[in-house]
Amino acid sequence: MTTPAGEIRVAMDSGGIAAGAAAVFEELCALAKNFPQLKVIPVGTPGMCYADAQVEFRVAGRPHLHFGALKPQSARLLFEEFILKGRIPSQNNPHDYMVLAARMPGSELPAKLTSIVCADTMQRGDEDILSLLKAGVGPEIEIIEAADFGFYNRGYALQFFPGGLTVADLSRDMVARALHRVQQGQLPDVGTVLRDGAQLRIASRNCGVIDPESIAAYETAGGYTALRRAIQLAPAEIVSEVLNSGLRGRGGAGYPTGKKWQLTAAESGETKYVICNGDEGDPGAFMDRSLLESDPHTVLEGLMLAGYATGASVGYFYIRAEYPLATARVQKAIAAAAAAGYLGKNILGSGFSFEARVRLGAGAYVCGEETALIASIEGKRGSPHSRPPYPSVKGLHGAPTCINNVETLASVPEIIAKGGAWYAAIGKGKSKGTKVFAVSGKIRRTQLVEVPLGVSVASVVNDLCGGLHPGKKIKAVQTGGPSGGLVPADLLETHLTYEDMAALGSIIGSGGMIVLDEDVNMVELMHFYLGFNVDESCGKCAPCRIGGFQLKRYYDKLLAGQGTEADLKQIERIAHAMQSASLCGLGKAAPSPLFATLKYFRSEYEREVKA
C-alpha cells in the first residue's frame, strides 16, 4: 500500500484511560511517527464504553472501523496488518480485540468494491454470515465481521467500502442479491439502505470525534460560531430562541430552559451568575462526565450563551471531585478560550464581558440540588433551603442566578447556531430535542447514546444496546437513579418523554438507565438505594433524616426474613411522609423507586414477609 494517510482517534476519556487507552495511544503514536500523513489524535468517548480501550481508524483506502478492547500489542498488530499491509488480521482469537462498524453510514456506492463489513444484528450466534458472504464474492474482496454496528434487531447488516454504503434488514436470501447489485454499481433493492446513524447526536456531537483539549479542533468543528452569532443579537433574542427550541432541563427536573433564563434575565441588578451543574451524583450515570471530558468547549460555550442571555458576567462550573479529568479539561478549555478572546472583557468587541471559574464538589449527592449547590460554591455545607426565593431571584451571594445542567448547556450552542425551530422539530409532543442516556447494568453493550425524545425504552435497550446477555430476561429498567423509578419489562414500549414517563410513575431523570434482569431482587435493590439515601441525606430536615433511616431498618428486617404485613404498611406510611414533608428534592424523591417497586413488584415483598 502507498503511504498511509488519515486519522487514528484514540478514546481518552476516564473510562478509556482506566481500560488502558494511554498505553495504546503511545504505542500508536510511536508507530505512526514515520508517517506524517497519519495523525493520531486523542479524543473523548464515542459512546461505546463496553469497547474501551478503543480506537477509530479513518485511513484512506481502508474500511472505516472502530477497534475495541485493545492493548498495545493488539493495537500494534492492527497498525501493521490493517493499515500497513492493508488487510484485517485473521480473526482466529476474537478475545484479542473487538471490531466495530462505523457509526455513520456512507452514501456512496463503491466504484470498485474492496471490503465488506458485516454483522448479524439479530445476534443469533449460529448464523455464519462470513461463509455466506465468502461464497458470494471472490477472495480479492476483504470480508470483516463486526461485533457491533450500533444497532440491533435489523437482520444482517452489510457495509460496503470504499464509501461506507450500509444496508440493513437483510434476510439470508437477500444477501446474494444485495451483493450482486452493489457489484453492478446499483443500490440494493432488498433490505434498507441506511441514510442516518442509529442515534442523533446534538449535545454529544463532538464526543469521540475531536481532541477535547484543542480549541482549534473545536473551532474547526463549528465551535464558537453560536457565540459569534449571539453577540450580534440582543440577549432577549437568545432567550426567545431557546424558548422556541423547547429545550428542558436535562438534569432531571425538565423545567423549560428558556423560561429559567427569562426569569433571571428579568431581574434587575448589577451582578448575576450562571452556573453549570456538573455534580452528576446519580450512581450509574456518566452523561455529564462524558460530555465534560469529551467536549468541554461545547459546555463552556453554552455557559457563555446563558451568561449573555441572562445578563450574567460570571459563570461557575460546579464539578464533582470524583471527576478529576473533567475538571482538568474544563480548566484547560477556560484558559484556551480566554487566550482566544472568547472570555474576558469586551468579548470579540461586543461589549459583553464574561469570566468562567471552576468549583469542586466534595462528595455530597445533595449538592446537585440547586440551593445546596449554591451553598457549596459559597464554601459552605451543602444544605438546601426552602424555595422561594428561587435562585433566579436570590441565588449565589444573594444575586439572581441561573443554574443549568451540563447536558442542557451542551445542547445550547447548536440551538443558537441552527435555530430554535430546528431543535423543536425533533422529539415528541412537549418533549423536544434529544437526550443522552447512559445505559448500564445487566446490558450487553454498556454505553452512552443520544436519541430523540419520544423513542421507546425498548428501542434504546434492545435496538441500540443489544438487549441482555444471552439467556437472560429483562425484569425492569431503572431510570433516574436513586430518586427515579422503574419501567417494568411489560411496559418497555413506553416512550421516553417527560409526560409518558411521569404517567408511569417514573422519570427520565438525568439519563441513567440501569437494566435489571430477573436475577435482581427488587427488595435488595431498594435496600441498596435506601443505604445511599441515608448516607447522602444532609440531615437538615427530619422527614428525610429520620424517615430514610427508619425505612432502611424495615428493609433490614424484611431481608432478614423477619418482616410482617404490618411492616409493609408502615413502609408506605413513612415513604408518603417523606415524600410530602421533606425540604428538598432528595428527601421528596427518595421514596420514588420504593413506590415503583411496591407497585410493580409487590409479590417480591410478600415473598420476604414472614408467613
Added chain:
Amino acid sequence: MTGAVTDLSAEIDTTTSRFSAHEDNLILILHAIQDAHGYVPRESALILSERLAIPLARIYEVLTFYHYFRTSPPGEHTVVVCHGTSCWLAGSSKVLEQTRRYAESHAEIKVEQVRCVGCCGLAPLAFADKKIHTHLTDERVAAMLAEIGQSKADV
C-alpha cells in the same frame, strides 16, 4: 512541634495565596490541603481559621459534611471500591467483603467506598492506591490485593 507548625503555617500561606483568602474558597483550599497531606490535619485547620478569619467550627462543619474530606490520616494504602448501582449489580458487595476481610489482617490497608465514578462499562471496579482495577472477579480482587503488598515490599 514549633518547627512543624511554622512549616504548616507557610504551607497554608502558599495554598491560600493561590486563591483569594476568602471564605468562599474554603472548599477549594481544603481540597489543596488534602491533596498535599492525604487528609486535613487539625493544625492546618487551626491556621486556616486564622488566615480566613473564620471560626474553626465553620471549617469543621464543612469538613465533616462532605464525604470526600478526611480528618485523620489515610492508611498507608487505601483501596476505594466503587459501590454505585452498576458496580453493585456486577458484584461490588462481594468485592467490598473480600477486600475488608483481607484488610482485617493487613492493618496498613484502609478500605473505603465511593458512589460511582462514572465508568460503569468497567464494573465492578476499585482503586488500589489510585491505580484502577476493573471487571473485578474473586481472582482479580486477590491479584489487586496481592499487588498492594508487592509495592510495599518495593518501598
